[in-house]
Amino acid sequence: MHTSMNTTFKIGAVSRITNIPIDTLRIWERRYNVVEPIRTNNSDRQYQNDDINRLTLLKMLVDRGHSIGSIAPLENEDLIERLEMHDQNTIRTQPNHTSKTVYVAVIGEVLSLQLEHFNMIDSSFCFTGLYRNETDFNERNKDNAIDVLILERPAIQGDQIQQISDLFKSSGAKRLMLIYGFTNSAAMKLLKKTDFTYIQAPITMDHLKTEISNLIQQENISNNDELGFDLESKAPLRTYTNNELIKLSSASATIKCECPQHLSSMILKLIQFEIYSMECASRFKKDADIHVLLGNLTGHARSIMEQALRKVIETERKPTTL
Numbered sequence: 001m002h003t004s005m006n007t008t009f010k011i012g013a014v015s016r017i018t019n020i021p022i023d024t025l026r027i028w029e030r031r032y033n034v035v036e037p038i039r040t041n042n043s044d045r046q047y048q049n050d051d052i053n054r055l056t057l058l059k060m061l062v063d064r065g066h067s068i069g070s071i072a073p074l075e076n077e078d079l080i081e082r083l084e085m086h087d088q089n090t091i092r093t094q095p096n097h098t099s100k101t102v103y104v105a106v107i108g109e110v111l112s113l114q115l116e117h118f119n120m121i122d123s124s125f126c127f128t129g130l131y132r133n134e135t136d137f138n139e140r141n142k143d144n145a146i147d148v149l150i151l152e153r154p155a156i157q158g159d160q161i162q163q164i165s166d167l168f169k170s171s172g173a174k175r176l177m178l179i180y181g182f183t184n185s186a187a188m189k190l191l192k193k194t195d196f197t198y199i200q201a202p203i204t205m206d207h208l209k210t211e212i213s214n215l216i217q218q219e220n221i222s223n224n225d226e227l228g229f230d231l232e233s234k235a236p237l238r239t240y241t242n243n244e245l246i247k248l249s250s251a252s253a254t255i256k257c258e259c260p261q262h263l264s265s266m267i268l269k270l271i272q273f274e275i276y277s278m279e280c281a282s283r284f285k286k287d288a289d290i291h292v293l294l295g296n297l298t299g300h301a302r303s304i305m306e307q308a309l310r311k312v313i314e315t316e317r318k319p320t321t322l
Contacts, residue, residue, distance in 0.1 A: 007154065008038065008046040013181055016202045017110055017154075018055045025055070032072035034058060049109060056113055057083065102216050103128040103145050105171070107137045108152020111179060114205065125212055134167060141171070148215055149173035150208075152201070156180045158187040165194070175215050179203055195310060235274075235299020239306040240267065248309065263309040270302040 015022045028034045035054055037045040047055075057079040061071050064083075071079060102125040106112050112130035128144045131137040134151075149171050151164065156178070168176040178191070178198040191198050197215060199207075217236045240248070245264045277295030281288045 008048055009052065009154070011037075011045045011047070013154070014047045014052055014055065017052055017181065018059050019202045019204065020055060020059050028055075028058070028068060028072070032068060034068075034072050052110055053113055054079075056110060060114065101126055102147045104148045104150060104212060105129045105131070105137070105141065105144065105146045105173070106150045106152070107131045107134055108150070108179065109133060111150070111152040125216060137171075146171050146173040148175050148177060148212060150177045150179065150212075152179040154181040156183040156187050156191070158184070158190055161187065161190045161194070164196075168196075177211060177215065179208075195314075235296050236303040238271070239303070239310065240264075242268070242271075248313070259312045260309060263305055263312065267302055267305045267309065270298055270305065274298045274302065 009017070011022055011025060014020075015025060020028075029037070035047070035051040037047045037051060040046055054076055057076060058068065058071060061079060061082060062068055066082070071082070074082070104125050104127050106115060106127065106129070109132050112132055115127065115130055125148070128146060129137070129141055131140065149168060151167070153160075156164075164176075164178070176196045178196050179201055180198065181201050183191070183200075197211065199211065203211075214237065245268050248260045248264045274295050277291045277298060281291035281295065284291065
């Protein structure tokens with residue numbers, strides 16, 4: 001489902017998408033007439049996509065130090081030009097690194113607009129494409145390599161999860177991050193069964209940058225050495241909770257082989273040694289460095305086993321073709 005140009009949003013949703021407080025939105029409209037939302041019979045404000053795009057431009061310029069009074073009368077083209085001039089005058093330090101570049105593609109009208117005018121630089125990834133919607137992505141994304149696909153949707157319904165999965169699979173990306181406005185309990189239940197990272201909007205650019213970096217670290221997408229990760233870096237966060245691992249360890253009745261059981265047991269044992277190493281580091285100050293190192297290396301080993309477990313589960317859940 002692509003976002004229709006006629007889709008409208010209430011003021012609360014617009015506030016969440018643009019990161020502009022509701023009171024500020026009302027003041028901007030009353031004092032500066034920045035947008036003219038549609039009024040329903042109940043006098044409720046209904047905003048269109050163009051309103052959200054304009055408010056996003058205004059918010060980005062205000063965040064860069066421009067007063068709302070000075071930019072409110074400007075057309076969108078003038079706002080974009082000011083943003084471009086601001087970014088061109090910003091001193092940019094290009095990253096210098098030898099690790100494999102991780103490529104990120106973004107699909108979403110508001111998010112892609114924000115990123116076009118946000119000077120996000122990170123040594124571990126770069127944006128290979130910003131697309132307004134899924135049609136735009138399918139038409140323009142040809143042979144671009146994608147490691148992380150970020151998909152923004154105003155709403156997610158349960159019957160759309162398979163469509164999202166198909167888009168993710170066809171993109172060739174290694175991980176999918178969903179940024180959504182609203183969903184329901186049925187869709188959330190289905191999302192929890194996937195390996196997608198899902199975050200409710202609004203999301204700041206700093207938060208987005210952190211989430212991308214976390215995905216890179218968890219998946220060891222970067223290629224710092226022949227093993228696919230830097231042993232001196234901090235071990236990735238855990239993928240599974242203890243409860244999830246215990247359930248998977250007894251899933252032989254539903255999953256064809258017993259590999260999940262064996263992998264879950266190994267992961268639980270590695271987690272225990274991680275904890276043990278850190279306790280030793282705090283108890284024995286003389287040998288703290290070696291215990292911290294052991295705990296961190298064990299965390300990397302645990303992350304590899306978590307990836308193996310996920311791959312086994314994905315393979316076993318695929319329908320058998322006759």
